[in-house]
Amino acid sequence: MNILICDSYGHLSEKAAEMIARQVNTKPDCVLGLATGSTPIGTYAALTKLYEAGKVDFSRVTSYNLDEYYPMSPENPQSYRYFMEEQLFRHINIRPEATHVPDGATDNPSATCADYDRQIEAAGGIDLQLLGIGQNGHIGFNEPGATLHASTHLTPLTEDTIAANARFFSSPEEVPTHAISMGMGSILRARSILLLISGKNKHAALSQLLSDKVDPLCPATFLKLHPCVTVLCDREAYDG
């Protein structure tokens, strides 16, 4: 694991955007794995700036997002599909049909999940997977106790995650209790991984990641088993 400590969230965001742009410039028809949450917002803003400056072209890129609440309609402003449209897709020239977010409105989640993994495989697999991290060390919605080989699946959210994500809803009762998430197995199949960690509230999760233990109670530690992971963290997350 390669760890880079950035002075600030702004610096972390610029560095992450540069790395993603480099991936796209090296392989214009690459497959990006994308993430939601507040952490990648700065990265998406910095990527938009690079696009507007003519430094990166997304016209041949395909993307797959990590997760979506369930049940959740894509038009709902709380959905991860809506988030991606607002924060990135509508600002750049990625083809709408090349962007994928798990379907939170499906009435057959298990078929939807199996199909998502098949689609990623048929697209040639993910070249670069962008990740954030939950305070409890979750990745996507792979909560503590996750299994290493899990593929895309429907999962209940923990009380901790519901509480942490309640800030985006008017009340904790409105946070969906489930999500469709790529599994740790699907994530670890990506050829390279870029994990963003920002803020004091992520210090404990980062410390576990920096320890030498792989612990299913902190699913982020599974990333230590991957040969090509870069962790970009800011001072606040590192120092605590």
Ligand code: GLP
């Ligand atoms: C959600 C998402 C994760 C994300 C996490 C942290 O639960 N499913 O993919 O990493 O939140 O979000 P934030 O960056 O807002 O702290």
